[in-house]
Amino acid sequence: MSATESNESAWEAAYLRFETPEEEVRKFLRRLRKLGAESWPKDAQVVELFCGRGNGLNALQHLGFTRLEGVDLSAALVAKYTGPAKCVVADCRQLPFPAASRDIAIVQGGLHHLPELPGDLERVVGEVHRVLRPGGRFMVVEPWWTPFLRFAHWVGGFRVARRAWAKLDALETMTELELTTYEQWLRQPDAVLRCLEDNFATERKFIGWGKLMWVGRRNAERGFRNAELGGGTQPPTAKATGAGVSS
């Protein structure tokens, strides 16, 4: 086994012990509800990107969504999913779907694994823009450098705390193994938001408790800021203008 493969399987082992599947589904349900998913059409074609072992798909199924797909690079994690969604092993920087063929794309905790920022992020966002139908939704939940996250990592710096709390140890282990991409991601909040908001009209945005939670609607063309949106696209809601932002 190469050093990279052993790092990957150590990371996957820590990820699997971080939360039980039931805890994960509950977490995903909370996020989906907060971002308005209960009002989205249940027959929408939804793709969960970076889907891992598929508990995000299980949460979507629980909410009544019927046309589900998942994409992840890890065959081992995808193999753990047993639900009805069609899951493919692929790189989200090159999605295996035709243009304008899906209604909703979701990423939860995947973008901060991309090796090259902002280039890889632009690739994924460009691919999502390509495969979504006009007006389609892109939901993103990723770590964000808030006071809570700073505190969590400060506590995680104490070996005694890690020994006492297995979940914290799993989180810190994952963080150590993905440190380069994780830190790179946390250091570039402006570039990340610019990339998302240049290509999608922000519908909801919350920042707090160590997370960015965001939903955007697909603009007619790439490269337009929300402020420049004209007719033919969904106008941003009050939340898009910052009313929903907390930190």
Ligand SMILES: C[S@@+](CC[C@H](N)C(=O)[O-])C[C@H]1O[C@@H](n2cnc3c(N)ncnc32)[C@H](O)[C@@H]1O
């Ligand atoms: C932190 S896990 C998140 C999994 C799931 N979204 C969750 O929250 O449980 C990150 C996932 O991204 C996947 N991944 C990393 N780079 C990828 C890429 N370029 N394309 C597709 N999946 C990727 C990994 O295999 C891993 O399953």
